[in-house]
Amino acid sequence: MRDVIDGGDQYKKTTPQELKRFESFVNSCPPFDIVIDGLNVAKMFPKGRESQNLLGVVSQLAQQNLQLLVLGRKHMLRPSSQWRKEEMEQVRKQAHCFFADNISEDDPFLLYATLNSGNHCKFITKDLLRDHKACLPDARTQRLFFKWQQGHQLAIMKGFQKSKLTFQHILSYDTVVQRTGDSWHIPYDEDLVQRSSCEVPTKWLCLQRKTPDPC
Template sequence: MEKTHQTSLLSRSPKSRALFFLVPGEQWKGQFTTIQKSGQCLGCGKTIESIHLSPEEYEFLKRKIMSDVIDGGDQYKKTTPQELTRFQNFVKYCPPFDIVLDGLNVAKMFPKARESQVLLDVVSQLAKQNLRVLVLGRKHMIMPSARWRKDEMEKVQKQASCFFADNISEDDPFLLYATLHSGNHCKFITKDLLRDHKACLPDAKTQRLFFKWQQGHQLAIISRCPGSKITFQDILSYDTVVQTTGDSWHIPYDEDLLERCSYEVPTRWLCLHQKT
């Protein structure tokens, strides 16, 4: 299935909608619709392309991220060679993880709540699902304080593997490395959009695969109340870019013209198919 990069073309100008109807000798039928969780279009019944990378695409992307992002030199602006080596050895001797958390990022998702309690709530819920969890954090998180209670952080460490980097380090290279090293099943949780790392990749094809992998693996936390269940946004089974099969088009429709985050999904689509 051929694809173009996601665009809000249809919402920019009413004239753009007519372009599909002005092709000489062709007639198109269009309707706004929604896509089911299965990926099936409610308008025409066709199935949207899967978000999942093929094994070959995954291995290609993994090699590219390891060479151009992790080992490309830029990561040492955010950590040190010694610390990265320490982390790689740590991951090497751990079983594959199911979920990798950017601990500091997750803990600060709800500013009015205590950071250690938020992190504990998230880790506890994942642990109850028998998921193998890795929490990436900074060393100041295990120094007792009003925001980081010792008893809560000890509970976090009992339910998850933890790696606490130097306070000057950033977690993104560690998050990418651990998630990719664990395999294609592994998901990650952070609000970071990872745009800097995507920009390190050498070409549009690799950047596109990275964005697709990100959409299929980045879990977003929707809500959390003290003592209640954490709500995660479902990861879709289908891709959310403009897609065509030649006689049909499926176009995500963004009325407000704002660029969506990788973990945000369009709620409206334009379904166009050629009349026979």
């Protein structure tokens, strides 16, 4: 878990003291069900105020009696046209919140909280975590991280203010070439798309060995 969280350069934008403070904070809380990248989620709906967007997502998830963690930056607590104090107070009433220094890197916090909470925990962000994956020490760790990411990252497909949140379905199978008996199942895209994230093809090409005609 340490290799996945660190990525080799975690202290370039995050101090050891802040990581220590975060670890203590996480250990003082119950396991989380969903970890939310607050700044990322707040910017998902350009028509809305950022604090309003974040509050809308948190409120809908809180109605399901989930243990939520919102990760943010300290500037989100300063009242402004995008960040209203009363809306952020409502966020803090419905979720555990940790606000890091404005220069801090989000990824280590997001990954630590999710992994530390157990396999049931999911995380919400549009960030594909490519930079973090590229820092992992070897190809095996990168593959393990990619597979874990596929099963734990929730992507919001639609939902704004009072409309119901819709998440992209998490696949319960590996999107890799598979063989069953004399059949091969190959994931593919109709267009040539480079995939270096948790996004995967949704279409499959199924091939079956042709039975020779009897003589």
